[in-house]
Amino acid sequence: MRPTVSLHNVSKIYGKGRSAVCALSGVTLDIMPREVVGIVGPSGSGKTTLLTLAGLVEPPTSGRIHLGAATVITAATRDGRLRALRRQHIGFIFQKANLADFLTATENVALAGIVQGIQAATARRRAQDLLALLDLAERLNHYPSQLSGGEQQRVSLARSLMGSPSLLLADEPTAALDAGRRDQIMAVLQIMAKQQGVAMCIVTHDPRTLQYCDRAVAIADGRLVSDPPIGLGASAGAQSA
Numbered sequence: 001m002r003p004t005v006s007l008h009n010v011s012k013i014y015g016k017g018r019s020a021v022c023a024l025s026g027v028t029l030d031i032m033p034r035e036v037v038g039i040v041g042p043s044g045s046g047k048t049t050l051l052t053l054a055g056l057v058e059p060p061t062s063g064r065i066h067l068g069a070a071t072v073i074t075a076a077t078r079d080g081r082l083r084a085l086r087r088q089h090i091g092f093i094f095q096k097a098n099l100a101d102f103l104t105a106t107e108n109v110a111l112a113g114i115v116q117g118i119q120a121a122t123a124r125r126r127a128q129d130l131l132a133l134l135d136l137a138e139r140l141n142h143y144p145s146q147l148s149g150g151e152q153q154r155v156s157l158a159r160s161l162m163g164s165p166s167l168l169l170a171d172e173p174t175a176a177l178d179a180g181r182r183d184q185i186m187a188v189l190q191i192m193a194k195q196q197g198v199a200m201c202i203v204t205h206d207p208r209t210l211q212y213c214d215r216a217v218a219i220a221d222g223r224l225v226s227d228p229p230i231g232l233g234a235s236a237g238a239q240s241a
């Protein structure tokens with residue numbers, strides 16, 4: 001089986017000259033279909049940067065990113081191409097739900113489909129199905145201000161699944177949630193990974209969230225480190241470049 005995404009010796013430098021920051025250095029990582037990979041590391045170690053590159057938000061400064069069999073992204077890849085690939089293949093979830101206040105739950109989710117070219121009525125139906133799947137059938141016409149934090153996060157998850165992504169990237173998706181909601185979100189992510197073949201990469205500080213991951217990768221000072229943090233268990237693995 002081919003990885004959904006492969007990072008090959010990828011580095012990212014922000015800025016130039018004396019203000020340059022090397023946020024990632026020589027990172028090599030494969031994420032397979034159905035695999036849920038946890039990313040751990042201290043603040044400023046490069047976790048969000050790793051998601052930004054794997055999610056094709058920005059190109060690497062050096063190295064290559066392979067998406068599926070045929071697509072290779074390098075420093076020379078143009079923004080327009082990144083954007084098109086991102087829309088087609090990638091979903092994101094963030095710590096904050098980032099919903100549009102003036103749209104209902106259904107509209108927030110449907111909009112993500114309409115942006116991707118899905119016809120409005122179809123997008124609306126699919127949005128309602130996804131929200132029902134996430135236990136929000138009773139909240140379809142609620143505005144974000146009328147939803148709890150956990151409910152908003154589930155709307156955000158439905159939105160990220162709207163385009164049927166092959167790769168789902170999550171930056172601290174459970175940080176703002178209580179234990180029950182965290183378990184609910186992680187259980188849904190695990191089902192999406194195993195049933196739909198979605199590859200997932202989840203940044204987290206929470207050992208309980210890591211329990212839902214197939215393996216954990218530790219990052220320090222922009223490099224993958226071979227020793228996973230204590231408590232991740234024998235299945236935790238990491239690669240160094």
Ligand SMILES: Nc1ncnc2c1ncn2[C@@H]1O[C@H](COP(=O)(O)OP(=O)(O)OP(=O)(O)O)[C@@H](O)[C@H]1O
Binds near residue numbers: 021045047
């Ligand atoms: N757009 C940017 N411009 C300049 N430097 C940046 C930029 N984004 C990140 N950095 C720097 O790159 C390094 C890695 O940042 P990153 O956001 O990836 O860390 P992180 O591991 O996600 O941290 P946290 O746990 O605090 O979210 C940090 O030193 C940060 O200051």
Ligand SMILES: [Mg+2]
Binds near residue numbers: 047171
């Ligand atoms: Mg971060």
